[in-house]
Amino acid sequence: MIDIKGLRKSYGSNEVLRGIDLHVDEKEVVVIIGPSGSGKSTLLRCINYLEQPTEGIISVDGTVLDGETNINKVRAEVGMVFQHFNLFPHMTVQQNIMLAPMKVRHVSADEAAIQATSLLEMVGLKDKAMSYPEQLSGGQQQRVAIARALAMRPKVMLFDEPTSALDPEMVGEVLDVMKRLAHEGMTMVVVTHEMGFAREVGDRLLFVDQGVILEQGKPKDVFEHPTAPRTKEFLSKVL
Amino acid sequence: MDFNFDLIIESFPLLLMGAGVTIKITTLSVLLGVIIGLVVGILRICTLKPLRILAMVYIDFLRGTPLLVQIFLVYFALPVITGQRVDPYFAAIISCGVNSGAYVAEIIRSGIQSIDKGQMEAGRSLGMTWLQTMRYVVVPQAVKRVIPQIGNEFIALLKDSSLVSVIGFEELTRRGQLIIARTYGSLEIWLSVAVIYLVMTLTISRLVAFLEWKFNTSRRSAA
Numbered sequence: 001m002i003d004i005k006g007l008r009k010s011y012g013s014n015e016v017l018r019g020i021d022l023h024v025d026e027k028e029v030v031v032i033i034g035p036s037g038s039g040k041s042t043l044l045r046c047i048n049y050l051e052q053p054t055e056g057i058i059s060v061d062g063t064v065l066d067g068e069t070n071i072n073k074v075r076a077e078v079g080m081v082f083q084h085f086n087l088f089p090h091m092t093v094q095q096n097i098m099l100a101p102m103k104v105r106h107v108s109a110d111e112a113a114i115q116a117t118s119l120l121e122m123v124g125l126k127d128k129a130m131s132y133p134e135q136l137s138g139g140q141q142q143r144v145a146i147a148r149a150l151a152m153r154p155k156v157m158l159f160d161e162p163t164s165a166l167d168p169e170m171v172g173e174v175l176d177v178m179k180r181l182a183h184e185g186m187t188m189v190v191v192t193h194e195m196g197f198a199r200e201v202g203d204r205l206l207f208v209d210q211g212v213i214l215e216q217g218k219p220k221d222v223f224e225h226p227t228a229p230r231t232k233e234f235l236s237k238v239l
Numbered sequence: 240m241d242f243n244f245d246l247i248i249e250s251f252p253l254l255l256m257g258a259g260v261t262i263k264i265t266t267l268s269v270l271l272g273v274i275i276g277l278v279v280g281i282l283r284i285c286t287l288k289p290l291r292i293l294a295m296v297y298i299d300f301l302r303g304t305p306l307l308v309q310i311f312l313v314y315f316a317l318p319v320i321t322g323q324r325v326d327p328y329f330a331a332i333i334s335c336g337v338n339s340g341a342y343v344a345e346i347i348r349s350g351i352q353s354i355d356k357g358q359m360e361a362g363r364s365l366g367m368t369w370l371q372t373m374r375y376v377v378v379p380q381a382v383k384r385v386i387p388q389i390g391n392e393f394i395a396l397l398k399d400s401s402l403v404s405v406i407g408f409e410e411l412t413r414r415g416q417l418i419i420a421r422t423y424g425s426l427e428i429w430l431s432v433a434v435i436y437l438v439m440t441l442t443i444s445r446l447v448a449f450l451e452w453k454f455n456t457s458r459r460s461a462a
């Protein structure tokens with residue numbers, strides 16, 4: 001579903017990604033962990049071209065990203081959930097969800113509204129359709145953000161620390177939605193510090209350090225038998 | 240000193256008519272200015288460099304030359320090119336509106352840049368184009384945020400519109416001049432003119448404050 005070959009990304013002289021090769025299968029859930037500044041967000045943002053790779057080839061569902069001609073088409077297939085939700089504050093929850101399907105997929109307003117309702121039901125927020133984002137808790141906002149991304153019927157979902165900005169008691173409700181998505185067969189790439197989630201839901205765990213994938217494998221194996229010293233050191237801090 | 244109250248009372252209806260004209264051309268000019276300013280302000284930060292430069296030239300030229308000279312350019316210089324006389328009314332609105340557009344463009348630009356970058360990223364990540372995200376996500380938030388500054392621009396232009404009196408357009412200042420030419424009541428008339436301007440600008444600033452308040456509360460009560 002996602003194919004990354006020789007991905008490099010520099011900001012000026014600062015090389016943030018230093019040669020990443022990654023293949024993500026359909027329905028696979030890949031969890032990325034690693035220290036702050038290691039390039040996890042940058043990797044995720046290259047997959048939907050929010051950051052332009054300096055070098056390397058990325059393809060999503062067979063389409064090679066070229067930055068200009070097909071980028072909006074690819075992005076419509078790749079949902080992204082941000083740490084800070086980034087809901088549109090001037091729109092109701094329902095409008096947030098309806099906007100992109102109407103403007104990009106040219107879905108009718110009626111159809112988009114019906115879809116929004118069922119998505120809100122799925123994330124447990126049916127009664128919040130007419131609320132504005134500022135009236136919701138962080139956990140609720142993030143669930144709306146997930147619903148908004150799903151409204152485009154993406155083939156892949158990217159999550160960049162979706163629970164890091166939440167109060168601890170709200171982390172669970174967001175992770176539950178993500179678990180359900182994974183069980184329903186969504187292809188997911190998730191950057192997170194939630195090791196429980198990684199172990200339970202992840203098919204594969206990547207440890208990213210200083211712009212390279214230092215270690216990867218089944219989450220259980222990496223957690224229990226890390227090979228690289230850097231991985232051991234990192235895990236001893238977070239587990 | 241001779242202060243003639245009767246002159247003020249006599250001339251008041253004429254001055255009020257002038258004030259009406261002032262409000263009318265200011266409103267039309269600001270409307271034109273907002274339309275131009277939205278377009279130029281967005282071009283100013285768009286991804287295409289030639290368009291950015293074009294917008295910058297527009298803004299620099301209109302903010303870097305006196306409005307009075309711009310009025311002369313439209314009223315006296317333009318006919319040299321087109322060979323046609325320019326109507327003073329048209330000249331007034333075009334020169335004020337085009338001038339205001341440059342200031343509004345800068346207001347809009349700063350408003351857009353004050354919106355969190357995550358908004359553009361969220362829109363783009365959903366597959367919307369840059370322009371779609373600007374239109375439906377960023378600009379509506381930016382415009383709401385700059386209403387007070389647009390209000391200030393309205394007030395500034397209302398005062399600056401007195402400059403179009405030099406091309407004989409009969410707004411408030413020109414009305415005052417004409418009455419004084421007839422009656423020699425400089426003190427009474429200029430004082431009256433000043434007070435009328437003051438009442439207008441104060442009213443508008445209160446109106447803007449009210450509008451801002453309303454904008455901020457309507458969203459909550461609608462939900």
Ligand SMILES: Nc1ncnc2c1ncn2[C@@H]1O[C@H](COP(=O)(O)OP(=O)(O)OP(=O)(O)O)[C@@H](O)[C@H]1O
Pocket residue numbers: 011014016034035036037038039040041042043
């Ligand atoms: N737009 C940018 N311009 C310049 N440098 C950047 C930019 N974005 C990220 N960086 C740098 O790239 C490096 C990697 O950043 P990135 O956000 O990918 O790390 P991360 O692994 O997601 O870290 P965190 O866990 O803190 O989110 C950091 O050193 C950061 O300072």
Ligand SMILES: [Mg+2]
Pocket residue numbers: 040041042160161
């Ligand atoms: Mg990050």
